[in-house]
Amino acid sequence: MSGKTVQAIVNTLKGRGEKITPARKGILEVLASTDQLLNVAEIYEALRTNGVFVNYSTVYRTLDYLSKNNLIEKLVVTGENKYKLLKHREHIHHLICKKCHSTQPFDYCPYDDLKDIIKAKTNFLPLEHRLEIYGYCEECQKKHNSNYK
Amino acid sequence: MSGKTVQAIVNTLKGRGEKITPARKGILEVLASTDQLLNVAEIYEALRTNGVFVNYSTVYRTLDYLSKNNLIEKLVVTGENKYKLLKHREHIHHLICKKCHSTQPFDYCPYDDLKDIIKAKTNFLPLEHRLEIYGYCEECQKKHNSNYK
């Protein structure tokens, strides 16, 4: 399903004269295979599951590299660094479960109005934003209820 | 100006049977004296400027303590832990300058509508949120312009 996405990104990189290494392709594939935000340890483990045995420092360096090239995005969630693929200029926020720490994308964003309000009320020039919603995912709501049934 | 705020908080703590120590009062005073979000080093330095010479580990422990007692709030901004006073149940977001890292409070929040949209579109139960706006503060816009005049 996501092979196409990764291949497109890889082609973009090649077009820029960048090298395609197992770490780079591997991390893109890992991130392309899920909707979740992943932390560094999860990425490291997923790589070896996929047969890509790279060093931790390579994972860090590659995540940096991909971020700087705007291919992935790094977010800090609950004190943890998490990463996701940036597909075709999408604008997505995340719903983060306070119990199981799963994340799901959510495609509505109130920023357009917000930006106008800030410009009207202040002299601050808004350029970017982050928005995260914390609560309970469907699974954890069910579990919680069944605990007390 | 903020002496009243701090005294009110201190009284709240006393009412709960908590001890008032120099570190606790000092940190509340430091945070009450500014609109900015402060990081740990800034708080540590401000304390000594105010004549409160406590250990770094005490600063960390006290910040934890005050957070757990809902008197201050901890946010992670640009990879840094920052703290602010929680006054009278206000609901405030922050405008964060990408250049000088100054922060200013902003009192509009689009969450009420957002919450309804999430409930309508998903099975996620939204409880809390974080929203931060990044851009350039008035000062840095001016400086930037004068660089190119």
Added chain:
DNA sequence: CCCCTAGATGCAAATGATTTGCAATTGCAT
């Protein structure tokens, strides 16, 4: 006002995530 004790603090060492220097390796243009 002094004493007592739970809780707070100082200090130094431990931790855990991330970064870095350097030598060895590898992708890919020629």
Added chain:
DNA sequence: ATGCAATTGCAAATCATTTGCATCTAGGGG
């Protein structure tokens, strides 16, 4: 196939934060 700049592995360094333990202190009871 060859050469070189860029990438990687490894181990050590770094940085913020946490922790164990001995000492100290805020503030309630006498």
